[in-house]
Amino acid sequence: MQNxxxxxxxxxxxxxxxxxxxxxSKFRNLAIAAxxxxxxxxxxxxxxxxxxxxxxxxxxxxxxxxxxxxxxAAEILVNQKGGIMGQKLEFVGFDNKGSPQETQIQLKAAIxxxxxxxxxxxxxxxxxSLIDAVNKWNERNPxxxxxxxxxxxxxxxxxxxxxxxxxxxxxxxxEMKMEAITNFMENDKKIKKVFIIGQDYAHGHQVxxxxxxxxxxxxxxxQIVGEDLHPIGRVKDFAPYIAKIKASGADTVITGNWxxxxxxxxxxxxxxxxxxxxxxxxxGGLGTPQAMGASGENKVLQLTxxxxxxxxxxxxxxxxxxxxxxxxxxxxxxxxxxxxEMVAKAMNTAKSTDPKAVALALEDMRFxxxxxxxxxxxxxxxxxxxxxxxxxxxxxxxxxKHDSEGTGFGWKTVASVSQRDSQLPTxxxxxxx
Amino acid sequence: xxxxxxxxxxxxxYGLLLFMLSSGxxxxxxxMGILNFAHASFYMLGAYFAYQISTWVGFWPGLLVAPLLxxxxxxxxxxYGLRRAHRFGHVAELLFTFGLAFVVEELVHLIWGxxxxxxxxxxxxxxxxxxxxxxxxxxxxxxMMLVSVGxxxxxxxxxxxxxxxxxxxxxxxxxxxxxxxxxxxxxxxMLVFGGGTALAGLAGVIGGNAFITxxxxxxxxxxxxxxxxVVGGLGSLGGAFIASLLIGCIQTFSVALSISxxxxxxxxxxxxxxxxxxxxxxxxxxxxxxxxxxxVAILIFRPRGLxxxxxx
Numbered sequence: 001m002q003n004x005x006x007x008x009x010x011x012x013x014x015x016x017x018x019x020x021x022x023x024x025s026k027f028r029n030l031a032i033a034a035x036x037x038x039x040x041x042x043x044x045x046x047x048x049x050x051x052x053x054x055x056x057x058x059x060x061x062x063x064x065x066x067x068x069x070x071x072x073a074a075e076i077l078v079n080q081k082g083g084i085m086g087q088k089l090e091f092v093g094f095d096n097k098g099s100p101q102e103t104q105i106q107l108k109a110a111i112x113x114x115x116x117x118x119x120x121x122x123x124x125x126x127x128x129s130l131i132d133a134v135n136k137w138n139e140r141n142p143x144x145x146x147x148x149x150x151x152x153x154x155x156x157x158x159x160x161x162x163x164x165x166x167x168x169x170x171x172x173x174x175e176m177k178m179e180a181i182t183n184f185m186e187n188d189k190k191i192k193k194v195f196i197i198g199q200d201y202a203h204g205h206q207v208x209x210x211x212x213x214x215x216x217x218x219x220x221x222x223q224i225v226g227e228d229l230h231p232i233g234r235v236k237d238f239a240p241y242i243a244k245i246k247a248s249g250a251d252t253v254i255t256g257n258w259x260x261x262x263x264x265x266x267x268x269x270x271x272x273x274x275x276x277x278x279x280x281x282x283x284g285g286l287g288t289p290q291a292m293g294a295s296g297e298n299k300v301l302q303l304t305x306x307x308x309x310x311x312x313x314x315x316x317x318x319x320x321x322x323x324x325x326x327x328x329x330x331x332x333x334x335x336x337x338x339x340x341e342m343v344a345k346a347m348n349t350a351k352s353t354d355p356k357a358v359a360l361a362l363e364d365m366r367f368x369x370x371x372x373x374x375x376x377x378x379x380x381x382x383x384x385x386x387x388x389x390x391x392x393x394x395x396x397x398x399x400x401k402h403d404s405e406g407t408g409f410g411w412k413t414v415a416s417v418s419q420r421d422s423q424l425p426t427x428x429x430x431x432x433x
Numbered sequence: 434x435x436x437x438x439x440x441x442x443x444x445x446x447y448g449l450l451l452f453m454l455s456s457g458x459x460x461x462x463x464x465m466g467i468l469n470f471a472h473a474s475f476y477m478l479g480a481y482f483a484y485q486i487s488t489w490v491g492f493w494p495g496l497l498v499a500p501l502l503x504x505x506x507x508x509x510x511x512x513y514g515l516r517r518a519h520r521f522g523h524v525a526e527l528l529f530t531f532g533l534a535f536v537v538e539e540l541v542h543l544i545w546g547x548x549x550x551x552x553x554x555x556x557x558x559x560x561x562x563x564x565x566x567x568x569x570x571x572x573x574x575x576x577m578m579l580v581s582v583g584x585x586x587x588x589x590x591x592x593x594x595x596x597x598x599x600x601x602x603x604x605x606x607x608x609x610x611x612x613x614x615x616x617x618x619x620x621x622x623m624l625v626f627g628g629g630t631a632l633a634g635l636a637g638v639i640g641g642n643a644f645i646t647x648x649x650x651x652x653x654x655x656x657x658x659x660x661x662x663v664v665g666g667l668g669s670l671g672g673a674f675i676a677s678l679l680i681g682c683i684q685t686f687s688v689a690l691s692i693s694x695x696x697x698x699x700x701x702x703x704x705x706x707x708x709x710x711x712x713x714x715x716x717x718x719x720x721x722x723x724x725x726x727x728x729v730a731i732l733i734f735r736p737r738g739l740x741x742x743x744x745x
Contacts, residue, residue, distance in 0.1 A: 056547040057649050064548050200718065228688075231721050234653065236644035239443040240688035246568055247436040247689075260549065260645055272439075273561060273569030290551075328551070 047353050048090045049117040049149070049343075050110035052103055052130065055095035058233035062122055062259040062286050065329045066151070066336065067093045070119070072322055073340040084347045089340070091119075098122065098233065100129035107133050111146060116355050119339070121152025121171070122259075124202040131158060134166050142433070147355035151339050154256075154281070155202045156210075159382040163428035166355070168362055168381045170339040174203070174256065175424055177303050178210035180387050180417045181254070181279050186218040193225045195250035195276070197241060199261055200229035207256030207281075225250050233261060238268035245269075250276050258282040263291035270295035277301065283392070284411060285332030289404035296392040297409060305371055305385050306334035307411040308402040312370040316402075330405050338369040338385070342376070356433060372419060380428035387422050389415040435566040440685050442565070446574045448681025449581035450640050454654060455661040455673045456588065457632035463668030464605050464625045466523070467515065470530040473655035474537035475630040479503045479637025480646045481545055484552035492555040496638055503634025508627030515626065516619065534651065541648045549647035577639050584632065585674060592670075601625060660728045666741020675739055680724045687723050690716035 051070055053063040070091040078089045092115070094106040103126040110118060120130050127150055138145045150158065150169040154177065159169050172180075185191050196211050198204030208227055215222050225248040228241060235241075242265075245253060253276050257265055262282055269278070270292055276299075282288065283302040292300055306312075308319060308331075319331035346361035347353055364378040374385040390411035395403035403410040458472045482502050486495035510533065518529040554573050561569035592598040604611045604621045612618045641650070661680055665672030693715045698704070731738060 056542070058645075058647065060548040060647070228717055230688075230717075234721065236650075236653065237443075237447055239446075240440060240685040243436060243439045243443060243568065243685075244689050246439070260647075264645065271561075271569065271571040271574075273564065273567070 046088050046090050047084050047117070047347065048092055048115055049119055050094050050106075050113075050115040051091050052094045052096045052106045052110065052118055052120045052126070053122045054098035055093055057097050059098050059122055059259045063093075063095075063098075065286055065332065066121060067091065068326050068329055069322075069331065069333050069336040070340065072318075072325070073337045076318060077337060077341050078344045084344050084353065085351065087353075089344060096120070096126055098126065100125045103129045104133045107137075107146075111137065111144075116145070116353070117147050117149065117343075119149040119151055121150060124153045124155035124158065124206070127153030127155065127158055128162065128202065131162060131164050131167050135164050138166055138433075145355045145433075147359055149339055149343060151333065151336055153203070155206050157202075157206075159380040160427040163380045163426070163430050165359060165381070165430055165432050168359070168376065168383070170335045170342075170383045172305065172385065172387055172422060173382060174206045175210050176422050177281055177387070178207065178214055179424060180389065180415075180422065181303050182211070182214040182218050183417075184389050184415050185215070185222075185252075185279070191219070191222055191252045191277075193223050193248070193250045194252045194254060195226040195228075195245045195248055196224065196254045197226075197228045197230070197245070197265070198256050199232035199258075201232050203256055204229050204232070207254070211254050230261075233259075235261070236264065238265045239272060241265070242268045242272045242274055245276065246272065246274055252277050252279065254279045256281050259286055263287045266292040266296060266300065275299070279303075284390075284404065285330055287405070289392070289407050289409065292392065293407055294409065297394060298391060300392045301389060301414070302392075302411065303387060303389050305338075305387055307388060307390050307413075308404065309390070309400055309411055310371060310388055310413060315370040334369075334371055335383075335385070338367070338371075338374060338383075341369070342367050342374075374419060377423075377426075380426040380430065382426065384419050384423050386419050387417040388413050389417075435568075436689065438565060439568050440689055441682065442570060442574075444682035444685035445678060446578055446681070447685060448678035449578050450636060450643070451654075451657065451661055451681055452674050452677035453581050453584060453636035453639070454633060455658045455665075455677060456584070456670060457629035457636075458658055459662050459665065459668055459670060459673045460588075460632070461626055461629035462662065463670075464601060464629075465622055467519075467526055467530070467626075469629070470527065470655075471533035471537060472530075472630070472633055473651040473658060474534045475503050475507060475633035476637040476640070476654060477541060477648070477651035478506065478537060479634030480552065480641025480650065481541060481550070481637075482634070483638040483641060484545075484550050484646055487552065487555075492642075499638045500631045500634040503637070504627040504631030507630025507634075508623050510630075511623045511626035516623075534655070538648055538651060545648075547648055549645050552642045552646040554642045573643060577643060580635070580639055584635065585670075588632075588670065657724060660724045662738075663728050664724075664731050664738055666738025669738065669740040672738055672740030680727070683723055683727065684720055687716050687720040692716055694719075 051067050053066055054060055055063045074089040074091055078084065083089065094110055096103040096106045107118060107130060118130065120127055130148055134146050134148045148167045150167060152171050154171055154174045156173045156175045158167065159173060194215065196208045198207050212224060226244065228244065230241065255265065255278065262280065266278065266288060278300045280300060280302050283300050284304055284307055315334060315337065322331040342362065342365060345367065346358045346365060350357040350361040352358065362376055365376045367374050369385065372386040374383055376383050390413045392409050393400050393412040395408055395410045400410040400412050454476055458469055461467055461469050479499050482499035483495040486498055515526060515529060518525045558573045558576050560572050562572040562575045563570050592602065600611060600616055601621055604618050608618045661673055661676045665676030
């Protein structure tokens with residue numbers, strides 16, 4: 001009798017056949033394999049990584065830019081150079097709508113579709129949710145483990161108290177970034193009054209905490225004149241916040257905002273003619289340069305692992321090609337390229353695409369990335385890489401060779417931190433399988 | 434003083450935009466008795482239409498054409514959708530507009546994508562209008578205020594000083610009599626619905642580039658317009674105006690207050706036990722929820738709203 005669910009659960013039926021009727025239906029299996037091969041190169045023989053990030057909602061632009069970056073990096077840096085043991089590396093988008101709950105649902109969907117690798121970056125809340133879910137899954141399914149590559153969620157606890165063998169972070173965490181920023185501020189005696197503004201979730205809290213603690217140590221004379229947390233992704237008009245910053249008399253603003261929360265913040269600052277300097281993590285991309293335009297000149301600084309005017313061997317060309325290929329999206333994440341190359345290298349070295357073997361190969365890896373040598377620290381799975389502080393300045397074709405997002409202004413390095421100097425001690429006590 | 438003045442300006446600007454948004458809603462409700470859940474979707478459509486037109490022929494034609502287009506879409510929806518649903522009573526109508534909001538959002542996803550679009554303020558309106566206590570007031574905000582106030586005056590004049598306005602008002606209370614006098618009441622309703630949605634479209638044209646044009650923009654304002662209409666009094670244009678300004682100012686000023694709940698209670702002499710997460714929340718953090726608190730309070734203590742005439 002025909003099972004009425006056959007048509008609905010085709011995939012499960014297929015697995016069932018494979019597992020239980022080997023002898024009977026070798027022929028049928030062959031037929032299925034042949035038909036799959038005919039369907040195109042899409043199925044099988046591919047290393048697939050699920051990209052779980054917002055592809056709709058207020059941060060969709062950020063999520064889509066990241067996905068394009070990963071796809072391009074996989075194609076140019078891996079697939080065109082022989083792939084992974086002859087297989088292609090592919091990134092597939094899963095929309096978590098920026099929510100921690102949805103992240104878990106999307107992880108489940110990815111695992112059900114056979115994904116063994118996930119990457120995520122936008123939002124430490126979602127990253128926390130993902131790290132928990134991956135740990136739990138791996139505990140229960142030791143033969144089908146899943147590995148999580150984090151390219152942008154910077155909450156220090158992810159490689160601190162909550163560190164996991166199954167998680168690798170390719171971006172410097174908030175403490176490392178704030179250490180670099182406050183070291184820079186230490187020598188800048190113009191700074192007297194600081195205002196901290198951030199998004200009201202894990203990341204925003206961590207930025208505020210790190211900034212306060214470090215400034216208290218390094219610059220006792222600096223006064224924190226205000227601290228605000230606003231709902232993430234929901235404020236459309238930052239004018240009231242800017243009025244508050246202005247009233248506080250701050251000469252410097254520190255913010256970890258990203259995406260539209262940063263673009264709208266600097267736009268409101270520009271509209272109100274606020275003269276304070278902004279120290280940011282993410283002003284370099286995703287629409288923020290366009291939002292500030294000329295008003296950001298010499299006023300907005302960012303801390304990143306790289307920007308267009310840091311000389312590289314081949315990333316300059318990669319970035320220019322990328323910008324041409326995706327008009328309106330600007331190459332921004334060097335660490336995405338680094339991550340893709342390191343992951344491919346780990347798989348090729350381990351001669352395996354099993355997550356555990358790959359994780360072991362990735363640990364302690366030293367890799368000549370485009371921004372200098374980087375090191376994946378074994379004790380907490382935090383990537384150590386050089387960092388740059390840069391200021392928004394008029395493009396002059398020399399030190400500011402490239403402008404940002406067609407604004408006529410680009411990033412000029414004012415300080416840099418070597419990979420070694422960026423290292424901070426970790427609180428991680430990792431349980432290893 | 435300085436800070437109060439700036440915040441007041443910000444609050445009024447925001448309030449006036451909210452008024453543009455909610456005036457159409459309250460108009461449609463008072464004239465037709467329809468609570469249009471899809472109202473904010475027309476706001477979003479206005480922004481997207483204006484963006485599309487601005488990429489072809491610039492911002493200024495869009496300012497005029499986009500609201501008219503939105504109004505036409507609204508009129509068609511009333512004629513071929515809502516009017517049919519109306520036969521099955523208010524619940525059907527409500528559900529119709531509720532579903533419509535989702536349909537519009539999905540259509541926007543399909544046509545313009547899930548990400549935001551680059552809808553920019555025209556160069557002529559970019560810059561500072563005047564400087565007050567060292568803070569610039571952008572030309573564009575001044576323009577927003579101008580359009581909103583102009584709209585209020587025009588609307589008021591249309592409804593009270595013109596023949597068509599009188600017929601609309603008459604059709605509201607005595608539709609049978611108006612019909613008996615030879616007026617086409619269904620067509621009047623279609624015009625009112627189209628007009629109401631056009632107003633939301635206009636708000637979208639102006640708000641879309643002041644803030645951001647993305648598929649979530651309807652959901653972001655969808656609930657706040659209901660707060661305004663409820664607080665102002667369902668169906669009262671004057672009430673909506675006052676409520677908009679009130680809520681604009683509440684949101685702006687509450688951002689400014691860094692005092693916590695503990696401090697508030699301390700003012701009246703109650704000391705809260707220290708350490709609880711709730712007691713340390715500041716008014717700034719509570720800012721997004723305050724309009725809804727106000728709505729709940731109004732519903733409890735003055736169900737007809739500030740200036741509403743009906744008890745329903």
